Amino acid sequence: MTELPLIGEAVAVAAHPRLAGAKIGVVTFPGTLDDRDAARAVRLAGATPVELWHAGTTLGDVDAVVIPGGFSYGDYLRAGAIARFAPLMSKIIDAANSRALLPVLGICNGFQILTESHLLPGSMIKNDHLKFMCRDQVLRVENNTTAWTGDYAAGQEITVPLKNQDGQYIADEKTLDALEAEGRVVFRYVGFNPNGSRRDIAGISNAAGNVVGLMPHPEHAVEAGFGPEIGSGTEGLGFFTSVLNKIVGDNK
Amino acid sequence: MPRIVVDVMPKPEILDPQGKAIVGALPRLGFTAFSSVRQGKRFELTVDGEVTEEILAQARDAAETLLSNPVIEDVVNVEVVEA
Numbered sequence A: 001m002t003e004l005p006l007i008g009e010a011v012a013v014a015a016h017p018r019l020a021g022a023k024i025g026v027v028t029f030p031g032t033l034d035d036r037d038a039a040r041a042v043r044l045a046g047a048t049p050v051e052l053w054h055a056g057t058t059l060g061d062v063d064a065v066v067i068p069g070g071f072s073y074g075d076y077l078r079a080g081a082i083a084r085f086a087p088l089m090s091k092i093i094d095a096a097n098s099r100a101l102l103p104v105l106g107i108c109n110g111f112q113i114l115t116e117s118h119l120l121p122g123s124m125i126k127n128d129h130l131k132f133m134c135r136d137q138v139l140r141v142e143n144n145t146t147a148w149t150g151d152y153a154a155g156q157e158i159t160v161p162l163k164n165q166d167g168q169y170i171a172d173e174k175t176l177d178a179l180e181a182e183g184r185v186v187f188r189y190v191g192f193n194p195n196g197s198r199r200d201i202a203g204i205s206n207a208a209g210n211v212v213g214l215m216p217h218p219e220h221a222v223e224a225g226f227g228p229e230i231g232s233g234t235e236g237l238g239f240f241t242s243v244l245n246k247i248v249g250d251n252k
Numbered sequence B: 001m002p003r004i005v006v007d008v009m010p011k012p013e014i015l016d017p018q019g020k021a022i023v024g025a026l027p028r029l030g031f032t033a034f035s036s037v038r039q040g041k042r043f044e045l046t047v048d049g050e051v052t053e054e055i056l057a058q059a060r061d062a063a064e065t066l067l068s069n070p071v072i073e074d075v076v077n078v079e080v081v082e083a
Helices: A035-045 A087-097 A109-116 A173-181 A237-250 B017-029 B053-067
Strands: A023-028 A048-053 A064-067 A104-107 A123-125 A133-141 A157-164 A168-170 A185-189 A201-205 A211-214 B003-010 B041-046 B073-081
Touching: A023 A035, A023 A237, A035 A048, A035 A237, A064 A087, A064 A109, A087 A104, A104 A109, A109 A123, A109 A211, A133 A201, A168 A201, A173 A201, A185 A211, B003 B053, B041 B053, B053 B073
Parallel strands: A023 A048, A023 A064, A064 A104, A104 A211
Antiparallel strands: A123 A168, A133 A157, A133 A185, A185 A201, A201 A211, B003 B041, B003 B073
């Protein structure tokens, strides 16, 4: 974790001197895969990642939390269903709903855990074509006022990897209409809907905008030479710089 | 020992991708009488001793909170099966 970057230039854009003091927790459940990549993304953005274990009972002094992707508990029962009841999740749910509005980002399996936790509405079911899919995916940033999207322009298109089998976002029509009306559809698939998600939805937020979940993987598009070949390859870094700038802004 | 059986099904209005795959495979084996398949889950909860009303209530509660996700699934049956 110390030698950064492996190849290419580090492109961290968040240069505020107070950012290095910002601590972003990255949660690991049994079966989590992408915690190391998420921690690396946090470091590349200029902050300090803090390892959080699912069985822990305190969040410490973290300023935000990332719930990374993987297959927590082997996706047994339903993706995210068992992880949702881990001791640390009750702390995260309380902190996300508190007046402090702890920023929480759920990526892929993390998104599934957030819907199972009822921090975000709807649910994910198996992809409509039934296959696991891995591709570079174009997304449109529909809402750049959340805690995790402030560094993007509204309507900006970004390319990040997508890899899942249970990625089809569903909710009833009333919920979908409410999400649209309240600007809580944060990301939409552009050009190709990879899993049959309703209304091409790739990611959503809660009403306050501090909790965001999405199926694609911004933490895999933060380092030159490792990200998608479309675009700069580092178009996911904005998630992490966004939350840092939000944290610093709140602490002014 | 008695068991409590809990059956969970995808909600009727939700397309069941797994059921759709199964209904596509049936005719290839000559099973042509079935126009639709929906796949659910059956849980068997073993109880050491007698199933009291309180234990049955716990099973119903577990079925709604953990065994099913009310956004996409319905608990269609909770019953006691003697061994």
